[in-house]
Amino acid sequence: MLTEIQEGKSLGPVVKHITQEKINLYAEASGDFNPIHVDESFAAKTPFGGTIAHGMLNLAYVSEMMTLAFGRSWVSGGKLRAKFKESARPGDTLTITGKIDCIEQETDVSYANCSFECRNQRGEAIVTGEAIVKVSSGKE
Amino acid sequence: MPDKAISYEELMPGYKFPPATYELKPSFVSKYLRAVDSSGDGFVPPLAIAACAIATMTKSVPLPPGTIAIHASQELEFLKLVPSGATIECHIGVAQKIARGKMSMLVLELEIFDKAREKVQSGRATIALPT
Numbered sequence: 001m002l003t004e005i006q007e008g009k010s011l012g013p014v015v016k017h018i019t020q021e022k023i024n025l026y027a028e029a030s031g032d033f034n035p036i037h038v039d040e041s042f043a044a045k046t047p048f049g050g051t052i053a054h055g056m057l058n059l060a061y062v063s064e065m066m067t068l069a070f071g072r073s074w075v076s077g078g079k080l081r082a083k084f085k086e087s088a089r090p091g092d093t094l095t096i097t098g099k100i101d102c103i104e105q106e107t108d109v110s111y112a113n114c115s116f117e118c119r120n121q122r123g124e125a126i127v128t129g130e131a132i133v134k135v136s137s138g139k140e
Numbered sequence: 141m142p143d144k145a146i147s148y149e150e151l152m153p154g155y156k157f158p159p160a161t162y163e164l165k166p167s168f169v170s171k172y173l174r175a176v177d178s179s180g181d182g183f184v185p186p187l188a189i190a191a192c193a194i195a196t197m198t199k200s201v202p203l204p205p206g207t208i209a210i211h212a213s214q215e216l217e218f219l220k221l222v223p224s225g226a227t228i229e230c231h232i233g234v235a236q237k238i239a240r241g242k243m244s245m246l247v248l249e250l251e252i253f254d255k256a257r258e259k260v261q262s263g264r265a266t267i268a269l270p271t
Contacts, residue, residue, distance in 0.1 A: 030192070030194070055211035
C-alpha cells in the first residue's frame with residue numbers, strides 16, 4: 001500500500017501478459033463465453049481478426065493496481081469510471097499505471113481522485129478512466 | 141439468467157431482467173484469481189463480483205443473431221466487502237437505448253445485493269452494437 005497519499009503520487013505499474021489461456025480461464029471463471037473471446041476461428045472472420053480479451057479482464061488489472069495502492073479502502077468504498085478504448089489481444093503486454101490527481105476534503109472525509117490507464121506494448125490506450133477512493137475519515 | 145420472452149427490439153428503458161443469484165464459492169474465487177493472475181485476501185475481489193453481473197448481462201440481453209457486442213464503458217461503485225462463500229443477487233435493468241448512425245448503444249444499470257439485502261455494488265455498463 002501507499003505510505004503517503006499525496007497529489008501527484010504515481011500508482012503502479014502493474015504489468016500483465018495476455019495469453020489465450022488466460023482469456024479462456026477468465027471465460028470459465030466469469031461464465032462469459034462470447035465467441036469473440038474464446039473461438040479463434042469465429043473471431044478470425046470478424047473485423048477484429050482474432051480473439052480479444054474481455055474488457056472486464058483488463059479492468060481487473062486496474063482494480064488490482066488500486067487495491068495494491070489503497071487496500072480495503074478501494075474494495076469497500078472505491079468508485080471507477082472506465083472507457084474501453086481498444087481491445088487487448090493474446091500476445092499483448094499490458095502496463096497499468098495511475099496517478100493521484102487531487103485530494104478533496106469534504107467535512108470529515110478525504111477523497112483521492114485518481115486517473116488510470118492501461119496501455120499495450122505499442123503504447124496504445126486499452127482502458128482509460130478515473131477512480132475515487134476515500135482515504136481518511138475524521139471518524140477513524 | 142436468459143429472458144427468452146423478450147427480443148432486442150422490444151428492450152426499452154425501464155425493463156428489468158430477472159435477477160440472477162450466484163454463490164461465490166471459494167473454488168470460484170480461486171479460479172477467478174488464477175484467471176486474473178492475482179492473489180486474494182479472504183474477500184472476493186470486487187471485479188469478480190462485477191464479472192458475475194456482466195455475465196448475467198451478456199446472457200440476458202437478447203442480441204440479434206451474429207451481432208458482436210462491444211463493452212464500451214463501465215462504471216462501478218464498491219459499497220461493501222463480500223466474504224468468500226457469500227451469495228449475491230444481480231439485478232440488471234435497461235437505462236437507455238440509443239441509435240447512433242450504424243451503432244446502437246445499450247446502457248444497463250446493475251445492482252448487486254448480498255443475502256441480507258444490503259447493496260454491495262452498483263454500476264452502469266454501456267454496450268455498443270454495430271447494426
